[in-house]
Amino acid sequence: MREPQLEAREPLLDVEGLTVSFDGFKALDGMSLRLTSSSVRVLIGPNGAGKSTLCDAIIGHVRPVSGRVVFKGKDITSLPEYQIVRKGICRKFQTPGVLESLTVEENLALSARRHRECWRSFGRTLSGEGRACVNETLELIGLAEKRNMLAGQLAHGQKQWLEIGIVVASDADLLLLDEPAAGMSHGEAAQTAELIRRLSQWHSFLVIDHDMAFVAQLDAPVSVMHMGRLLKEGTLAEVRNDPQVAAVYLGRAEEVSRACA
Numbered sequence: 001m002r003e004p005q006l007e008a009r010e011p012l013l014d015v016e017g018l019t020v021s022f023d024g025f026k027a028l029d030g031m032s033l034r035l036t037s038s039s040v041r042v043l044i045g046p047n048g049a050g051k052s053t054l055c056d057a058i059i060g061h062v063r064p065v066s067g068r069v070v071f072k073g074k075d076i077t078s079l080p081e082y083q084i085v086r087k088g089i090c091r092k093f094q095t096p097g098v099l100e101s102l103t104v105e106e107n108l109a110l111s112a113r114r115h116r117e118c119w120r121s122f123g124r125t126l127s128g129e130g131r132a133c134v135n136e137t138l139e140l141i142g143l144a145e146k147r148n149m150l151a152g153q154l155a156h157g158q159k160q161w162l163e164i165g166i167v168v169a170s171d172a173d174l175l176l177l178d179e180p181a182a183g184m185s186h187g188e189a190a191q192t193a194e195l196i197r198r199l200s201q202w203h204s205f206l207v208i209d210h211d212m213a214f215v216a217q218l219d220a221p222v223s224v225m226h227m228g229r230l231l232k233e234g235t236l237a238e239v240r241n242d243p244q245v246a247a248v249y250l251g252r253a254e255e256v257s258r259a260c261a
């Protein structure tokens, strides 16, 4: 078991009362969330709760009508997406993904070359720092022995780990992962949870997932969204035992809001 997350840690990301409207429909309706550095947060909620829209709004893909996103103390709400990425937020599926005709190592080297620090070197070969980053990432994702294998020949789970490695090698501080364990076997999902936990020593993760076994393995605080807002935050056991959370998952949200009115 790892140490409990420290509340006193510096905030990395503050989402403050974010509202996103699609033709009058509020996909986010005053959503707030705080993430600290070197942490994992799980985000769950029924379909349509606004989880993907929240990631879109954080990364600057959609614009809120009100509210703010503050990252490392700076208001990034109105920055263009590419500047937000360069400030250190990465959404996994927005990376080019795995290039199947390149080796595992080449995939990571390409990403490390895009590393903000490496941009200064402009060299054709990787800098010493870039090379060290590739080697370290290969170890972390457990693919050191497969470094010369074509990425297209990896098993599904291994490709996902390589994708996570690609994001890590690009040195993002905050990684937004939308269902990283989808389509994986139980064993692969468990290894993915372990990988995310290990990487959270250096990076923060916001992980959206429905698979409760996987969420339990992440062993992290859980935020529950419903109708574009934060419904509940706590440990997995706390949110699981919460009657409001149970109700929204059973589709009885209206009853609950009447009962709480």
Ligand SMILES: Nc1ncnc2c1ncn2[C@@H]1O[C@H](COP(=O)(O)OP(=O)(O)O)[C@@H](O)[C@H]1O
Pocket: 022, 026, 027, 045, 046, 047, 048, 049, 050, 051, 052, 053, 054
């Ligand atoms: N581009 C869009 N245009 C109109 N409605 C959208 C758009 N994107 C999402 N929505 C709506 O916003 C709500 C939240 O969607 P989403 O963020 O994808 O939920 P989740 O990821 O939690 O399933 C849904 O009702 C969805 O239909």
Ligand SMILES: [Mg+2]
Pocket: 051, 052, 053
């Ligand atoms: Mg979604």
